[in-house]
Amino acid sequence: MAIGRRPGAYECGIDAAMDVIAGKWKVLILWALNERACRFGELRRLLPGVTEKVLASHLRELEADGIVHREVYDEVPPRVEYSLTSLGVMLNEALAPLGAWGREHILGNMEKVSHVQR
Amino acid sequence: MAIGRRPGAYECGIDAAMDVIAGKWKVLILWALNERACRFGELRRLLPGVTEKVLASHLRELEADGIVHREVYDEVPPRVEYSLTSLGVMLNEALAPLGAWGREHILGNMEKVSHVQR
DNA sequence: CAGTATCCTGATAGATACTG
């Protein structure tokens, strides 16, 4: 039931939310899954540099926090798909302004497009 | 000029923004400074558990990233005030939805109030 | 008051090899 790594120890909402997305690759995982459901191997390829161990543990934590859903298909070869839960979708939406801020003030003035970006 | 700890290495805006606020106490510092400018000792008291070393290094990084302004008053005893820059204010505003998400979905249904919270 | 200077530790992540 408890979400995050330090249940009940948060000072405020941002502190709590930060804990859920703390992890070197977590926001990138959320970004990738925002488009569509992905298999483990796909995610690994979408996140150049991540190791299997770290990707797996991040996915386990996001799953435990109710952010991503893990669907196992009983096939051979095995197929597992990760997707955002509704909570994950809402988290992504809550992250959008932060992404806009970073894109505008850190990445510099890239071309302005109308559709949602990170 | 470059902002963040890994200039030019960001995949997207959120990745970049996360880097700026990565640090155990940074969002709490931003939260505190959102109200008003604070002295070093005030911040230390507002963040129970932070050590002087960590608080100082976080403030240096936030200053280097253009998020907080450090104003030194040439007095005895010494007085230094930290405040948000306009970029810091914008960052805080971009963090507001994330704070709302965390407050609503992690901290649980606390009493709803109309003014801005974390 | 507002910090530095050292030293130290623990959590997180990377490397690599192996498995159902």
Next chain:
DNA sequence: CAGTATCTATCAGGATACTG
């Protein structure tokens, strides 16, 4: 394919003492 199991490395953060 989708992971687990070990081992190692790094480094952010903490403890403590000291200073302009």
